[in-house]
Amino acid sequence: MSAKVTLKDVAKEAGVSYQTVSKVLQGQIKVTPETQARIETAAAQLGYRPNIAARNLRTQSSNLIGYAWRLAKGAATHPILDQFLASAAEVVEAHGYHLLTFLIGDDEPLNVTPYRELFARRQVEGFILADTNHNDPRIAYLIEQNIPFASFGRANDAWDYCWVDVDGQYGTRITVAHLVAQGHQRIGLITWPEGSRAGEERERGYRRGLADAGIACDDAWLIRGDNSVQSGFQGVSRLLNLPVAQRPTAVMCVSDQVAIGALNGAQALGLEVGHDVAVTGFDDVPTAEFLHPALTTVRQPIPEVGQQVVNLLLKQLNDEPIDQNGILLKPELIIRHSS
Numbered sequence: 001m002s003a004k005v006t007l008k009d010v011a012k013e014a015g016v017s018y019q020t021v022s023k024v025l026q027g028q029i030k031v032t033p034e035t036q037a038r039i040e041t042a043a044a045q046l047g048y049r050p051n052i053a054a055r056n057l058r059t060q061s062s063n064l065i066g067y068a069w070r071l072a073k074g075a076a077t078h079p080i081l082d083q084f085l086a087s088a089a090e091v092v093e094a095h096g097y098h099l100l101t102f103l104i105g106d107d108e109p110l111n112v113t114p115y116r117e118l119f120a121r122r123q124v125e126g127f128i129l130a131d132t133n134h135n136d137p138r139i140a141y142l143i144e145q146n147i148p149f150a151s152f153g154r155a156n157d158a159w160d161y162c163w164v165d166v167d168g169q170y171g172t173r174i175t176v177a178h179l180v181a182q183g184h185q186r187i188g189l190i191t192w193p194e195g196s197r198a199g200e201e202r203e204r205g206y207r208r209g210l211a212d213a214g215i216a217c218d219d220a221w222l223i224r225g226d227n228s229v230q231s232g233f234q235g236v237s238r239l240l241n242l243p244v245a246q247r248p249t250a251v252m253c254v255s256d257q258v259a260i261g262a263l264n265g266a267q268a269l270g271l272e273v274g275h276d277v278a279v280t281g282f283d284d285v286p287t288a289e290f291l292h293p294a295l296t297t298v299r300q301p302i303p304e305v306g307q308q309v310v311n312l313l314l315k316q317l318n319d320e321p322i323d324q325n326g327i328l329l330k331p332e333l334i335i336r337h338s339s
Contacts, residue, residue, distance in 0.1 A: 176209025232261025
């Protein structure tokens with residue numbers, strides 16, 4: 001087995017001191033483009049790999065970013081959070097960090113203990129949060145302890161912290177406008193339980209959309225349940241079994257997961273989705289366009305969310321100025337056959 005390539009080997013090949021090689025590869029100094037190229041070429045040709053453990057001891061940095069992964073209940077999945085995590089990991093690694101994921105139970109998503117222990121042991125430099133709720137205690141704790149973090153989602157508009165979110169209120173509002181333009185006047189919504197910040201924003205947009213169209217919201221049109229196919233199936237059955245004069249002709253869903261259940265529920269009642277009743281979702285998961293019929297839904301700019309969240313966290317870690325703590329991105333309505 002060949003001996004491990006060291007900084008001194010790279011320095012000898014590049015014709016510079018090993019201190020210069022070390023500082024250049026860590027981005028601590030600037031050299032001429034020619035010297036930079038010689039060092040990078042020498043490192044690549046020799047197959048140099050940095051000793052991460054030794055570097056971390058010197059810099060007192062773990063180079064890890066913590067991210068809590070919530071165990072899905074039953075058969076539920078998190079396709080949007082999967083996309084977000086992949087985007088965030090790509091940006092994190094491009095800046096020399098790695099994500100450290102840790103599991104939390106479905107019944108303890110707001111537990112601050114793992115955040116406290118991981119940071120106290122210096123196993124992570126900061127955190128990325130997602131799946132946030134109104135007055136999220138994790139965010140309150142991290143703000144209080146001055147621990148670097150950035151979140152996908154908001155918790156409390158009065159709190160000062162770094163977040164990136166998608167304008168769910170805008171997304172459901174333009175969905176209502178689309179359905180009204182198709183001639184619908186009775187529009188139902190299958191949403192999440194109270195307490196979900198994202199759910200509240202989407203519900204607010206639904207109500208504003210109805211008000212914009214001069215439609216009075218009937219409380220019977222709003223059904224709450226968890227983020228599951230079963231919830232959508234049961235919810236649409238309740239809506240479509242209302243008296244004829246009250247029964248919605250269109251059903252909006254707070255997520256595509258719920259919308260898949262609503263599609264199946266409407267079809268189980270013998271209705272043709274897109275003709276007898278309209279169904280819409282929110283998220284534009286990869287399977288949405290392959291459903292039957294293809295699902296009208298709101299597309300979230302998840303790759304941009306992941307990039308912006310990581311950028312906000314890295315600015316904190318590098319003591320760089322942050323121009324805007326909160327970033328709100330606009331989603332896009334994707335119209336397909338289901339509406």
